[in-house]
Amino acid sequence: MKKLICLLLCLSGGITAQTLPGGYNKKLKSASVAVTDDTLTVSTGKIERKWCWNETGLKTISIKDLLLNREWEKERPEITCDWNLPGAINPNSQATFVSLEARKSDDEGFINPHLELITYLRYDSARLEVQHVVWVFPDAPGIRTQLRVKAMDGFNPEGLPEKETTRNYYGHTLSVPSGQTEYVPLDFSVKNERLYWGYYNNPGARHDQSRDMLKEERVVGYPVFQDEDINWASGVGVDYDGNGVCVVKESHKCVNQQGHNTGSFYAGPKGLSVTGWGLQPKEIVTDRFRECWATWTIVYEGGNDGMQLALKRFDRARYPVFPERDIMIINDTWGPADPGGAQFAKEDYLLKEIPLLADLGVDVLRIDDGWQINPWGGEKEVFLPSYPDQWKNIKAACEKNKVDLGLWIAIRRAKQKDLLWNLEDANVVTWKVDFDHLNNREAFENRFKNIREIMKRRWMKTQFSFCPEYDDPRYGWYYAKEYGSIYFQNIQEALPEHLIMVPYHVLRQHWLMSKYFNSNKLQVLLQNPKRVDTRYSDADKHGHGYCFAMGLPFIPVFFQSAQYLDEAGRQELKSLIALYKEHRKEMFDCYSFPIGETPTNEAWAGFQFINDKQDGGYFLLFRELHNQQPAHEIRLKFLAGKKLGITDIRTGKTFTKQVSPDGMLEFEIGNPADYSYLKYNVLE
Incomplete structure (x- = not known):
């Protein structure tokens, strides 16, 4: 039936079915x-x-979900193409087929091997050329699509939509779509639920319990007679009785920062469409194709838990982790800032800090703001070392103590040639990128062209973490992670007050981030609980181990000074870090999920790590300060009815437990403000 419908559509447009190269085949695993x-x-x-x-x-x-043999194929004759650009590419526009080619690619080694399929079209009336690009990763639960667009001579961008707009209709504000990038033939006339979600920009401004990092909105009711337009979400899961399709916008969109033409989701009678080219008409040029925002379409089963797992599996296919490049415990020198931190970038301080970090087990010293020549000095600021002997003494101390070096950079003020010099002279293994402002396509292209040049210069020996602080358009949460990770919230011990570390605030945001985001792509900052201003926090009632353990599902950043630890704190951290290092490679390869209750300072909350085979993993559980229950049942993910062998990593004790048919298992933590660090394997 589908073939007949396609044939009729083709013939009605005067284009034969043989326009595509019939019989073309390409495989990769x-x-x-x-x-x-x-x-x-x-x-x-x-x-x-x-x-x-x-x-x-x-x-x-x-x-089609091939594992479930379930297909979504709602036919809508009025839809003629997955993409459009109102005023240029319309439902009646004539496309000329130019070419189709599929080839193996790994994007120069930055991502996993996949088939890249490029269908090349030309729109003579619009004076536009379009490449429809599909990335097909072997065994992935999803597919990535993207448009690349080029202008022909005579293209006129005037009057074409630059972004979503609105119009007033009898006192009601209606959304007016911009260019469409994706269409999925979902049926909203039958029973379904839509879950929209997104994460906020500027995480440093979201430290109290009223400002969660995650926004979710579940919409029920069917049929959907008129479009739902959602402009704040990065993803939507459409659930049909526990199975469904998840669609994600690969862009720098955040709930509170639309960014550069990131568009909206529209769910309605025609299906699901995604708008926002990420390329304004005036940015379409004649000398090259430019990229639009990509979209992920992912199938899943098992309700929201299954959707989280499918999303994380596809995210890892798109943004692989490279243990030899990405596994590290970082010390960032801005941690003890009060509120300034440039004094902790001075050479005499660093030479004292390096051996103490090595003794704790920290892998990387990352020197934050203050190492450069004439910091914040306008044209006189140069991102070269301000130390009398440049990197000589610091590098010698790092080599002696087997600690690697990282650097903070204000990316828009730093010159590429200086970064390359530092890369070679200091062997920089990680860069913290700060104060970016990505508000047009040229900014994106230039930024990542330079980053790729640096990474290729020392392949698999350097990477980047992108800082999303402040309200400027930066990176979002589903974009550019092939280059490293995202730097999370600044958390201080004293000033400014709104950044002071409160343990349950930190745990709450970490817990929420792990729901729809792969934890091993997030650098989280871990503060000294004994130095925090007690007027604004109860951190002093928590141990060093408890506060550092909150970062173990992620990339832990020791955001404090080793010189300010007392001996008891030093030994507590040293012991935990040593245990963690025995397991971190295996943990890093897992997918992590939030389990238990949302942290409130009286909850049982934690994380479950699941390996790819789902036959083993870890539990990291926290009994919060005001919790009165030494034993508590927690619903686990993907383990209902299973028998588990469990090892308490902190004590070495082993035991066996049976998970109930509905996935519940009881755990014990004897004291409040304490944690449990467990490894499990499925016995049967």
Whole structure:
């Protein structure tokens, strides 16, 4: 039936089904691309997607979960193409097929191997050329699509939409879509639920319990007669009785920062569409193709837990972790700032700090603001070392103590040639990128061109962490993570007051971040609880181990000074870090999830780590300060009815426990403000 519909669409437009190269096939392990007559099919082995060629371009006609044998294929004749640009590419526009090619790619080693399928089209009336790009990762639960666009001579951007706008309709404000990048043929006339989610920008301004990092909105009710337009979300999961399709915008969009033409989700009678090219009409040029924002389409089963797992699996296919490059415990010198921290970048301080960090087990000293020449000195500021002997003494101390070196940079003020010099002279293994402002396509292109040059210069020996602080448009949470990780919240011991560390605030935000974000792509900052201003925090009632353990699902950043630890604190941290290092490679390879209750300072909360085979992992549990229950049942993920062998990593004790049929298991922590660090394997 689908083939007949496609044939009729093609013939009605005067284009034969043979426009696509019939019989074309390409494979990479379980990933495949195939053309049959007018139908283009891609498959990862877990998800299959089909497009029909017609006069306007390619239209998705089917999304299929191959493991469940479930297909989403709501036919809407009025939809002629997955993309549009109102005023230029419209439902009746004529597309000319130019070429189709699939090839193996790994984006120069930055991501996992995949098939890259490029369908090249031309719109003569709009004077535009379009590449529809599909990335097909073997065994992934999702597929990535993207447009690349180039202008032809005579292209006129005037009057074309630059972003979503609104119009007033009888006193009601309606959204007016911008250019569309994606279409998924979902049926909203049958029973379904829509879950929209997104994370906030400027995490440093979200430290109290009323400002969660995560926003979720569950929408129920069907049929959907008119479009739901959601402009703040990065993702939507459409659930049909526990199974469904998840769609994610790969962009720098945040709940409170729209960024550069990131568009909206529209769920309605025609299906699900995604707008926001990320490329304004005036940015479309004649000399090269420029990228639009990409979209992920992911299938899942098992309700919200299953959606989280499928999302994280696809995220890791798109943004792999490289243990030899990315596993580290970092000390960032800004940690004891009060509120300034440049004094902790001075050479005499660093030479005292390095051996103490090595003794604790910290891997990297990252020197924050203050190491450069003439900090904040305008044109006189130079991102070269201000030390009399440049890097000589600091590098010698690092080498002697087997500590690597990282640097903070204000990326818009730093010159590329200086960063390359530091890379070679100081062997920089990680860079903290601060004070960015990405508000146009040129800014994105230049930024990541330079970052790629630096990383290729010392391949797999340097990486970046991107700081999303402040309200400026920066990186978001689903973009550019192939270059390293995202730096999370600044957390201080004294000033400014709104950044003072409160343990349950920290745990709460970490817990929320781990829901729809791969934890091993997030650097979290861990403060000294014994130095925090007690007028604004109860951190002093918590141990060093408890506060540092809150960072173990992530990339831990020792955001404090080793010189300010007392001996008891030093030994407590040294012991925990040594235990963690025995397990961190295995933990790093797991997917982590929030379990228990949302942290409130009287909850049982924690994290569950699950390996890819789902036959083992870890539990990291926290009994908060005001909790009165030494034993508590927690619902686990993907372990209902399983028998577990469990090892208490802190004590070495082993025991066996049976998970109930509904996934509940009781745990014990004898004292409040304490934690449990457990490893488990599935016995049966």
